[in-house]
Structure formats: C-alpha cells, structure tokens
Amino acid sequence: MSQHNVAVLKRHTVEVKNVLIGGDNPVVVQSMTNTDTADTAATISQIKQLADAGSELVRVTVNNEAAADSVPRIIDSLRQDGYHVPVVGDFHFNGHKLLTNYPECAQKLAKYRINPGNVGRGKKRDTQFQTMIEIACRYDKPVRIGVNWGSMDQQILAQLLDDNAHSSNPRELSEINRLAVIESALSSARLAEDIGLTADKIIISCKMSHVNDLVAVYRELARQSSYALHLGLTEAGMGDPGVIASTAALAILLEQGIGDTIRVSLTPEPGASRTREVKVAQQILQALELRSFTPMVVACPGCGRTSSDYFQVLAQQIQQRLDGSMNDWRTRYPGVENMNVAVMGCVVNGPGESKHANVGISLPGNGEKPVAPVYEDGIKTVTLKGDHIAEEFMALVERYVARTYAVKP
Helix, strand or coil, X not given: CCCCCCCCXXXXXXXXXXXXXXXXXXXXXXXXXXXXXXXXXXXXXXXXXXXXXXXXXXXXXXXXXXXXXXXXXXXXXXXXXXXXXXXXXXXXXXXXXXXXXXXHHHHHCCEEEECHXXXXXXXXXXXXXXXXXXHHHHCCXXXXXXXXXXXXXXXXXXXXXXXXXXXXXXXXXXXXXXXXXXXXXXXXXXXXXXXXXXXHHEEEEEEECCHHXXXXXXXXXXXXXXXXXXXXXCCCEEHHHHHHHHHHHHHHHHHCCCCCEECCCEECCCCCCCCHHHHHHHHHHHHCXXXXXXXXXXXXXXXXXXXXXXXXXXXXXXXXXXXXXXXXXXXXXXXXXXXXXXXXXXCCCHHHHHHHCCEEEECCCCCCCCCEEEEEXXXXXXXXXXXXXHHHHHHHHHHHHHHHHCCXX
C-alpha cells in the first residue's frame, strides 16, 4: 500500500468484544442506529438489520435514563437471538450520570463513545470526563474519544489563536481550527491515560464535514500518535453526494494506510434502509482491495455495439443473487467473497474480461451471432443460446461456487 511520504505510526490494537481494531488487523466497518433507544423493539430490529448487512460494530444513542435503562434488555435480546455484534454507547452531556446511575448499562456496552467537548466546561468538564473514564477502567471498556468542529476545546483554540496573532508567520484560520481539533482529541486521550485508561483501550476520531479538512487532520493524527483511528466524514449528506464525498475522503486516507475502523455517515433517503451506509463502507474497502465482502460483478457500461439492456439486467440480477446468497454462502463456502463474475455486452471486451473473471459470459452485441460463450477460470466451458440464458448462467455460477469453495472433508 502506498504511503505517499506520509509517516504513519503503527496503531495500538483495541479489542471490542472480540473485534480487533488497529494494529495489523483488517479495517472494521461500523454503523449507528437512528431509532429512539428507549424503543427497544425498533432498536433491536435495526441493529439486526445493520448486523445482517455486515456492520461489525453498531452504536446506539444513550441520551437519557430511558435509553440507559433499555440498553441491557436490547443486548440480552440480541444475544438470545444469536446476534453477537458489539453494541457501543454514544454519550454526550450527561454520560457521567447515566454510566454512574445505570451500572448494568455500563457493563453491557462493548465500548463507550465520548465527546469531551460535550461533557462540560472547565473544571466541571474535567471532573465529568474523569468519571466516565474511571467507569470505563472499572469495567474494562475501550473508549472512542471523538472531537469535531462544534466540540473542540475552546481553551486550546483560544491559546492557538492568541499564539498565531503574535506569530511572525501567522497561519490561516482553517489551519488553526484543524490544529485545535487535533490537540483537543490528543490532550483528552492523554488525560484518559493519566486517569488510568491504557492506550490499547483508546480510539480517536476527529470527524470533519469537508474532504480536505478530514484528510489533513487524519494525516497529522497518524503522524503524531499511535492510537487506533476511526474514520468518517461527518454529515456527509444524502444519496450520491454523500457517497461520493465519503468515498473521496476515506479512499485517500485508507490508501495511505490511515484508518482502522470506518463509518459512512449517510442521511437515509425517506423510507430507505439504514443499511446503505454499511454497504457503501464495504464497497470502499473492497474497491481498494483491503477487504472482500461479496463476489463482485464486472459489467461493461454499454455502447452503440450493445443491442439491448439485456446485459445490464443480467448483471443486476447476478449481483442481487450473489448478495442475497452471502449469509448462507459465508459459512458454507469460505473464500467465495473473493470471486469475480463478468457480464459483458459484446465481442469487443467480452471474451477478454470473461476469461479474467472466475466465471464470465460474453453476450452478443449488434450484428453478432445470438450466442453467449461462458468462461470458467479462463476456459470456455459452454455456449448459451435461446430464451433462458439468464437462468442458465445463474445456475452455472451457483454450481461453480459449490464446486470451487465447498469445504473439503
């Protein structure tokens, strides 16, 4: 993996209920519910959906007594139903009180997420932050210390601004703000260590809402510290703009070896599933060849040579069938997530791409013979024709999976 001259320190490994974050471990995908945590049924349902989609950690809001009281029941219900995804508690403002008054909540959660800027002000903040860290130490819980534009340490910002005003070579305000965010996070992490939380229990995040700010901040964090790093573009937005911005930011950093766990913070479209953010995170990691989650379908975009949208429909059907099969295939056919399937629309790139895939089909384009050769591991095995090419090809793919990835006795 290219480092682009960015000096990246090796991260500490943080264990969150058997999920390892940092060190030499794969980048972990996580997500967050948007239900009222006090609504146990809705929260349990959404955690299951996110876990089924592939989220390896799920965070829930713990903002009041009703939410804190519900957490143990939520986690117990998940475990009874066979869901062991670690559940993380998100605390702001009153977290010190909730963790103190609801010890079962503090015990059941796999990790705490704390934003020191939202814990309190001045000495009061330090006392309340200390309370939360002491509870994390008592129950042996890791903590994510998160800072963003709206919650940086104002004293640190004021000092940096004052120093900059008296500097002979003053920096831009945007750079000062970035430095304040970084120092807010690192000073809080150092304070947590002073209280007794070890470095291998600390994850840092400094989420920004603009790509360039995020990249600059995390490059500096990676240079200055060895804490595990959580990546995410906060308030990324809805739909394609959110996906594109998150991909741009995360891809730059991940390609440089920066980032140990990621979340894609998409605003769900009305009625849309919360799980899209999980799928996008997985697709980013898979596109960078950092991890594989589901077999990939390679398909051409189409051009004047392609006679219809048939290959597009087939590609979509194949991808849906593969995605839908993964819950079963993941245990029955280890390694299947690395498989590539090619669905090509004409003779120009069709045979070549099909030969490079594990299984590929080259459909006929304009003026070509109405036949579709199929290749398996580079060798033509059959030629399909007629009105049932789609069904026959999908059957071939499924037979290939069973033959190639089945666990040998």
